[in-house]
Amino acid sequence: MSVIRLKIRRQDHPNSSPYWESVEVKLKPLMTVHSALQSIKQWPVNSEAGAITPVVWDANCLEGQCGTCTMLINGRVGLACQTRLDGLDEPVRIEPLTKFPILRDLSVDRKKISQHLRVMKAWNLLDGYYSTKSHIQLTQDQEDSNHLLSACMACGACLEVCPQYNEHSSFVGPMSLVQLDRFENHPNRKTTDGGRDVVLSVRGVEGCQNTQNCVKVCPVHLPITTSIAKLKRRATKLFFKTIFG
């Protein structure tokens, strides 16, 4: 059975220094980065046959649906459960995301994503949790847009690669704008003020410079920049309305 060499960037504590760990893992058919990390738990030795503690990483659905296991594999952002090891350049470099604070090893603190969803008001406000007995009718466009954009799992891949999303800028990032666009298109969304001030400012659509990195890495292939372009058009209309009435 062949062996694959991994180089994992580890860190024991949020405030400690990172270090590289070289590990060799027996390569099995269809093996993914996740299953390689899993096998280290059963055989926790590094490439010098020294004992190590198992690597800490986050995973949830293992099917590419939840976005929890997003990390950098050979420098490219991807989901650990969906990235197959065969065919990758060795040693395979596995690193945590850079735009989020590291908690331990490959596990990062994703509270920022939750904050973005709260600011964008990524929900429909209901009168109450009871049946209104009336049925909602959606147009084909609304149904298609809702279906398409619901796939956004807030994995953070687009935030990782967006050059405008960083600690020096207040840009909310592509993910937030996709979530906003998704809810704006639903007929039950009576209020749009949750996104309006964000949309019109540098934090919002003005921040997007159309680099298109996000579209390349989105695990569910969302047309992110199309959503942002729609929001930009809306922002321009709003802007003219405020000047000319």
Added chain:
Amino acid sequence: MIIVGGTTTALMTAATLADKGVPVALFSSISILNSCTSCDPVRMNAALDLQNKGDSPQKHFEDTLKKGCFLANQDLVMQMCELAPSLINILDRMGLCFQRTAEGFLAPALQKGSRFPRCFSAKDHSRQVLHQLICGQVKYFENQGLIQLHETYDFLRLLLDPQGRCSGIIVQDNHSMDIQFVKADVVIVATSGSESIYGRYSASPNSSVTTLFHLVEQGVYFANPEMIEFSRDACRGFDKYYYSEDHSYDRNSLGNTNTAVATRSLGGLWTDEDHMTNVDGLFAVGECCYQYHGAQSLSGNLITADLFSGYHVAQTSLKYLSRVEELADSLSHEFYQLLLTKEKTKYEELLDLHGPENIHILRDELASDLIHNVGPKRSETSLKDCLLKMEELGDRFKNISVLDKSLWMNREVLSARQLNAELKMARLIVEAAICRSESRGVHFRSDCPESDDTNYLRTTKVEWLNNEPHVFFEDIDLKYLPQNPLSLRKKVS
């Protein structure tokens, strides 16, 4: 009001309570955005009868009971069927991308086992979409200050007052590893079910039986543990399985009998119609409670039942609160401190383990034994073989090593705790499967292939006493339909 768990049901319960203006504290071991336990497609049954085909909650109820081989308690099933249309309406207004007709209204589909098309789906999207939607609702209530999220906490123990009533929980922060107690008069448990013991399962690796077993150990009854649903093509992902040297995974072999996958546990903590367990103040909802499905679930009922239970418990737990006299606050500080010290000692003992056995290899052995001996086909021989294996694994557990001695984000200690819980839960499942000497729904015994209504049209109930499971049977509620009416009788294969 405390909710333990980060599943979709837990979030629905939290949101429903918050919608009523009740403040809730939710304790989940991981961030709620990442805590969806299953990637099954969204399929929800509701007798909305939008296309006037003659469907009704009564017919939905009958189909559910028949599929469950009449083992389900009828009162709650009827309540679920009556409320399901409202649930669909609520989810639609929340923005779930249901499949729609040409005119733009909700489009139901016909599912196996149902006589009418009543299954609403989100096309090819998985439950993650539903989970995220309800997450959004929870975020709204969080903004209003009604829901407090504690997203790095593992459940350790239930706090009981001297009368045996629920008075709070002891939890461990899985980052700082600090152990603390939180007082509450009502605790609602909504962690997922016990199918994760099987290794090959369709739930998430974060789903564990630790919470369930800790409750069972404290005297909470468990019901129908032997009812586990299996499927062959359950996983869309190719990385769901536990790896070991003997079971090299092959995607193409998914069609063989050897590659059954545990998709759902239909059994769970025993509850009454108010979703309260035998401990006053402790409620269980969703997959970790045994109601609604009986011996097999009607295709499309799983999510409906989960969300209904979350919605329903919001009402019943408030009713309980309004009649509970003495509040949890009145207990002494020393009482809590003593329990905390006990938990800290147990944690330190686990951390100290340094034997030759590897936790994850043992888990894998347990899983592969279970899938063969306690899988879709069982027999008294295979079940007793499994018990012997459990004993061996139990002895080897004493020699495991917790390889990570860190006091920050120590996942190995949590795995050790989980393995201990899994070994005991597996024993509980096997004992119950031995006692139910018949075949019914998903529980198939090759040595007793027929179903035996006279002796076994009863709920299996398990009590954990003196470190052992004690199995007994309880009559089911036959409120609406008598035992196996001829018109709805189905031969169990």
